[in-house]
Amino acid sequence: MNEMTGVDEIRMQVMWNRLISVVEEQALTLIRTAFSTSVREAGDLSAGVFDPEGRMLAQAVTGTPGHVNTMAEAVLNFLAEIPREEMYEGDTYVTNDPWLGTGHLHDITMVSPSFLDGRLVGFFACTAHVVDVGGRGFGADGKSVYEEGIQIPIMKFAERGEVNRDLIRLLRANVREPNQVVGDFYSLSACNEVGHRRLVAMMREVGIDTLDRLGEFIFSRTHAATLERIRALPKGSWSNVLVTDGYNDPVKLACEVTIGDNRVHVDFAGTDPVSRWGINVPVIYTKAYACYALKCVVAPDIPNNSASLALFTVAAPAGSILNAERPAPVSLRHVMGHMVPDLVLGAVAQALPGQVQAEGAGSLWNIHLSVKPVAGQAGRRAEVLMFNSGGGGARPAIDGLSATAFPSGVMTMPIEATEQTGPIVIWRKELRPDSGGEGAQRGGLGQIIEIAPAAGHEIDFSAMFDRVHHAPKGREGGQDGAKGAVELDDGTVMRPKGWQHVPAGRRLILKAPGGGGFGDPADRRAEDRANDRRKGYVTETGATGDTTGDTGEATAAGRGETDT
Numbered sequence: 001m002n003e004m005t006g007v008d009e010i011r012m013q014v015m016w017n018r019l020i021s022v023v024e025e026q027a028l029t030l031i032r033t034a035f036s037t038s039v040r041e042a043g044d045l046s047a048g049v050f051d052p053e054g055r056m057l058a059q060a061v062t063g064t065p066g067h068v069n070t071m072a073e074a075v076l077n078f079l080a081e082i083p084r085e086e087m088y089e090g091d092t093y094v095t096n097d098p099w100l101g102t103g104h105l106h107d108i109t110m111v112s113p114s115f116l117d118g119r120l121v122g123f124f125a126c127t128a129h130v131v132d133v134g135g136r137g138f139g140a141d142g143k144s145v146y147e148e149g150i151q152i153p154i155m156k157f158a159e160r161g162e163v164n165r166d167l168i169r170l171l172r173a174n175v176r177e178p179n180q181v182v183g184d185f186y187s188l189s190a191c192n193e194v195g196h197r198r199l200v201a202m203m204r205e206v207g208i209d210t211l212d213r214l215g216e217f218i219f220s221r222t223h224a225a226t227l228e229r230i231r232a233l234p235k236g237s238w239s240n241v242l243v244t245d246g247y248n249d250p251v252k253l254a255c256e257v258t259i260g261d262n263r264v265h266v267d268f269a270g271t272d273p274v275s276r277w278g279i280n281v282p283v284i285y286t287k288a289y290a291c292y293a294l295k296c297v298v299a300p301d302i303p304n305n306s307a308s309l310a311l312f313t314v315a316a317p318a319g320s321i322l323n324a325e326r327p328a329p330v331s332l333r334h335v336m337g338h339m340v341p342d343l344v345l346g347a348v349a350q351a352l353p354g355q356v357q358a359e360g361a362g363s364l365w366n367i368h369l370s371v372k373p374v375a376g377q378a379g380r381r382a383e384v385l386m387f388n389s390g391g392g393g394a395r396p397a398i399d400g401l402s403a404t405a406f407p408s409g410v411m412t413m414p415i416e417a418t419e420q421t422g423p424i425v426i427w428r429k430e431l432r433p434d435s436g437g438e439g440a441q442r443g444g445l446g447q448i449i450e451i452a453p454a455a456g457h458e459i460d461f462s463a464m465f466d467r468v469h470h471a472p473k474g475r476e477g478g479q480d481g482a483k484g485a486v487e488l489d490d491g492t493v494m495r496p497k498g499w500q501h502v503p504a505g506r507r508l509i510l511k512a513p514g515g516g517g518f519g520d521p522a523d524r525r526a527e528d529r530a531n532d533r534r535k536g537y538v539t540e541t542g543a544t545g546d547t548t549g550d551t552g553e554a555t556a557a558g559r560g561e562t563d564t
Helices: 006-033 065-081 165-174 178-206 212-231 283-298 333-337 340-351 415-420 526-534
Strands: 045-050 056-059 092-095 107-116 119-129 155-159 236-244 251-259 264-267 312-315 367-373 382-386 424-431 447-453 457-464 485-488 497-502 508-511
Touching: 006 045, 006 056, 006 119, 006 178, 006 212, 045 065, 045 178, 056 065, 056 212, 065 092, 065 107, 065 119, 065 283, 092 178, 107 178, 119 178, 155 178, 165 178, 212 283, 236 340, 251 340, 264 283, 283 312, 283 333, 283 340, 367 447, 415 424, 447 457, 447 497
Parallel strands: 264 312
Antiparallel strands: 045 056, 045 119, 092 107, 092 155, 107 119, 236 251, 251 264, 367 382, 367 457, 424 447, 447 508, 457 497, 485 508
């Protein structure tokens, strides 16, 4: 780049900010037009703008690290598949290939070229989780990816503005909720179109015909800033092991983090092999969350783009559960994938003692409900996806966040919106007292959620839960968070994973795990302890050291109070 004047740098920074506003409007378009509650209410999506070489320039703030960081690599896969001479104005490309997209079939990724006066100036990409892709449904029970739903290779959703009607017909014939799914496809396409229009308007306004100079400005600044942070870290290698519930048997995740002068490398050697169940993770998703964990510690305030991500590298043994190869079942890749940040941060904490948060619930407590009328009774069928979160790990100077999704960052879905999607009743959704691990800083609380089929209906549900047998660990002397639990209201214990049944008249009770504490509990301030009891976060029993988390309801949690 030619030497810039101060005015040039200010102008570039303004355009960079404009670019971020463009992708944020792109993401909001998807939220406003999406049919699935997972997108519309929870924000389970990503959006971004890329240069003509497929390098991510900017991402929307709205969205999840798993989607954003996989999309950064997925766009390159689209460019490798579709030749430049076959790209036209008005095109949109699509895939849900787990190994070329974002890790499982339920995520639809769309990429659209952006042209200005007939010249390709960049690409827009977006991803969203749709409610159904056919097959066995959203769950861990498949034995291969072929059982998990319809697979869409990288192909054209639209060419020169004309939608591929054959693809639409195939979708409608293979999914349980065709109107929702097809509607989300059109929402994704509209999302990219809005980004394209805003970009072209910006470029015309500021008088540029390429993004080359702006891209060089963005990449050079973020690369230099991230490199400076890495060089300030202690050098060496640190290892960590984390054991999760798995499906029927525990799964060991292992990693070694090596901090060098010019990069941070994570190696997942020692991790258990692939599972026969659908909890395996394509490496593209493993990379996404490993890089996110490192960025949270090393450079949380530096923009996320191709240049900053390039300084974090990842390796995982082929055939391991964190580098599953086709045709392994991967439907619930998020369960193991969401554990990757706690695994990586456990190694980083050894390099930076006293600076890294404790373990939290990790994976979302998602639940997919297939609701149907009892045989012989009138009613309606529906597929309902509900996102729930356990507690976050305590931080070095602040309590953990309660009922908050880390690392995914998705939002809690309002019960009113969820109940509108199908014949279910959510009787209870409140903070879970005594579930946060004790410490100088308390771990975040999990939730208690009580769900029942509406009168005359029954539910088959897909359990996707972890931390039921292995609690989130405390850090620096902090105690572990409470384990999770899944049961019916008559005391029947349910499995944490797999399809199961809730008969008419029964209620399903989910107790999401709490986060681990940070620091010696004896160092917690008296006023903080008093506040815990006053708000119902800790009961008198819990305050005396019983942290099983299976006590009664939180008095204040039932009134809607939350952590600050």
